[in-house]
Amino acid sequence: MLIFLSAMALLHSVLSPVLxxxxxxxxxxxxxxxxxxxxxxxxxRKVWYSHRLSCFSKPPxxxxxxxxxxxxxxxxxxxxxxxxxxxxxxxxxxxxLGPFYHLVRLFHPDxxxxxxxxxxxxxxxxxxxxxxxxxxxxxxVLISNGEVWSRKRRLLxxxxxxxxxKSYITIFNSSSKIMHDKWCRxxxxxxxxxxxxxxxxxxxxxxxxxxxxxYDSNCQxxxxxxxxxxxxxxxxxxQRHHNILHHWDWIYWKTQQGKLFKQTLNIVHRFSRDVVxxxxxxxxxxxxxxxxxxxxxTSQRRKDFVDxxxxxxxxxxxxxxxxxxxxxxxxxxFAGHDTTASAICWTLYNLARHEHYQxxxxxxxxxxxxxxxxxxxxxLYHGVTPRTWCCQEIEQSQQVQSVWSAFxxxxxxxxFGQTQMSLIPIDLTQATK
Numbered sequence: 001m002l003i004f005l006s007a008m009a010l011l012h013s014v015l016s017p018v019l020x021x022x023x024x025x026x027x028x029x030x031x032x033x034x035x036x037x038x039x040x041x042x043x044x045r046k047v048w049y050s051h052r053l054s055c056f057s058k059p060p061x062x063x064x065x066x067x068x069x070x071x072x073x074x075x076x077x078x079x080x081x082x083x084x085x086x087x088x089x090x091x092x093x094x095x096x097l098g099p100f101y102h103l104v105r106l107f108h109p110d111x112x113x114x115x116x117x118x119x120x121x122x123x124x125x126x127x128x129x130x131x132x133x134x135x136x137x138x139x140x141v142l143i144s145n146g147e148v149w150s151r152k153r154r155l156l157x158x159x160x161x162x163x164x165x166k167s168y169i170t171i172f173n174s175s176s177k178i179m180h181d182k183w184c185r186x187x188x189x190x191x192x193x194x195x196x197x198x199x200x201x202x203x204x205x206x207x208x209x210x211x212x213x214x215y216d217s218n219c220q221x222x223x224x225x226x227x228x229x230x231x232x233x234x235x236x237x238x239q240r241h242h243n244i245l246h247h248w249d250w251i252y253w254k255t256q257q258g259k260l261f262k263q264t265l266n267i268v269h270r271f272s273r274d275v276v277x278x279x280x281x282x283x284x285x286x287x288x289x290x291x292x293x294x295x296x297x298t299s300q301r302r303k304d305f306v307d308x309x310x311x312x313x314x315x316x317x318x319x320x321x322x323x324x325x326x327x328x329x330x331x332x333x334f335a336g337h338d339t340t341a342s343a344i345c346w347t348l349y350n351l352a353r354h355e356h357y358q359x360x361x362x363x364x365x366x367x368x369x370x371x372x373x374x375x376x377x378x379x380l381y382h383g384v385t386p387r388t389w390c391c392q393e394i395e396q397s398q399q400v401q402s403v404w405s406a407f408x409x410x411x412x413x414x415x416f417g418q419t420q421m422s423l424i425p426i427d428l429t430q431a432t433k
Contacts, residue, residue: 138323152320152324154314156328197342206218208332211304211305268330272333347397350397
């Protein structure tokens with residue numbers, strides 16, 4: 001028996017290295033074969049897209065593999081690059097981001113119009129951008145498609161009625177005055193230049209928090225955890241978009257940026273969740289009091305964005321859930337503050353460049369306020385005067401510098417010609433000139 005066990009041990013010691021080496025070779029062979037198959041599929045896919053989209057002009061790329069990845073920089077340099085691209089390619093160009101994304105960038109309104117007017121069944125919001133926002137914004141109206149989008153759009157309509165703005169004029173005046181007083185204080189202290197966008201972004205966030213949540217954050221004067229989290233999430237989403245490896249969730253959530261995103265997201269979601277739940281409980285308590293007393297309260301506070309969403313109902317009498325309202329409120333804060341701040345900054349920039357129009361706008365405001373009590377513009381003043389230079393300047397500024405440089409769509413049909421395409425990501429970029 002001992003001899004047999006000794007022989008088996010000897011045989012195991014001899015065969016183990018051989019079997020281990022064979023297993024290792026097998027694993028390497030499987031891995032190599034899989035990698036080769038992936039490279040082959042990506043190569044065929046790239047060649048196929050290159051052939052089908054060869055009718056579009058293609059800017060010089062960094063490399064065959066990475067394409068145009070990383071060529072468009074951020075901030076002012078990136079805006080100048082986009083401006084130069086529009087001047088060079090006029091209406092459209094073929095754009096490649098790594099081995100995975102093949103885009104058509106559209107610049108000219110005549111090319112953009114057919115896609116914007118296409119039925120929803122042909123155009124679907126592209127996951128390249130919206131997928132990164134989904135953990136934050138959920139299935140809000142910004143991200144959803146089809147019937148889900150249609151229902152939410154109908155339910156949200158009352159919250160964006162133009163008359164809603166009338167009750168917010170006082171808030172806009174107050175937030176703007178805080179920003180202006182801060183500028184005056186900084187200038188008095190010897191500050192010769194300011195980063196306008198940072199200040200205006202805080203002002204729009206301050207206004208939106210008061211309008212959406214009836215919450216006074218005082219973020220223009222002191223740090224706010226929620227406001228800082230909103231700003232940080234915007235930066236993290238942008239950084240993720242520019243790093244192609246971070247497009248995969250299983251990689252991104254293991255990185256430091258992914259972990260920071262989750263921590264910051266918890267702050268934003270906790271705030272909006274608490275507001276929605278407390279407001280629903282408050283409205284329920286108010287309805288019970290009205291039912292018991294059979295008399296409506298003599299004074300009611302102004303309804304904010306959350307109130308309107310809590311009260312809205314569809315054709316079947318169904319409202320939005322807490323999660324849906326939270327998603328729409330988060331979307332309102334994300335999409336609202338940044339675009340509004342951008343529009344205001346571009347308007348101030350254009351007024352600074354054209355002093356003649358700046359002076360005309362200032363004179364119009366002075367004429368409007370002449371003989372009126374107080375120093376704040378009220379809603380009743382709107383429409384009193386004919387169409388003004390000030391209004392035209394704001395509209396022209398938004399036409400020349402769009403607050404959104406691009407958005408993404410999938411389409412099942414290439415709208416120019418009869419060529420059938422399968423889910424081509426279309427990047428729409430409004431011409432700046």
